[in-house]
Amino acid sequence: MKADEAIAHTERLLLKVGKWDWTVQVVPFTDYPDRFGAASSQRKCIDLNPVYLADEAEMRETIAHEVAHAMTVGDNEHGLPFQAALAYCRKKL
Numbered sequence: 001m002k003a004d005e006a007i008a009h010t011e012r013l014l015l016k017v018g019k020w021d022w023t024v025q026v027v028p029f030t031d032y033p034d035r036f037g038a039a040s041s042q043r044k045c046i047d048l049n050p051v052y053l054a055d056e057a058e059m060r061e062t063i064a065h066e067v068a069h070a071m072t073v074g075d076n077e078h079g080l081p082f083q084a085a086l087a088y089c090r091k092k093l
C-alpha cells in the first residue's frame with residue numbers, strides 16, 4: 001500500500017465514524033520502530049509506520065485498530081468497547 005492510499009483509507013474511515021477532527025500521517029517511528037501505528041487522543045492524530053506499508057493486510061488491520069482507538073479514547077486495555085469498535089472498523093474499511 002502506498003502512503004497516500006493508507007492516508008486516504010484512514011481519513012475515509014475516520015469520517016465514517018464521525019472523527020472528522022482527527023488527522024493521520026505516515027511518519028518514521030524512531031522511538032518505537034516495532035509499532036505498526038499509534039493513536040494520540042491529545043493530538044487527535046493517527047500515526048502510521050511506513051516500514052509496514054508494504055504488507056497490505058497488516059496495514060489495513062493497523063488502520064482499523066488505530067481508528068478503533070480514536071473511537072474509544074481512554075480504553076487503552078483493548079476492552080469490550082474497543083473490541084466492538086474494532087469489529088465495526090474492520091467491516092467498514
Ligand SMILES: [Zn+2]
Binds near residue numbers: 065069078
Ligand atoms: Zn491498541
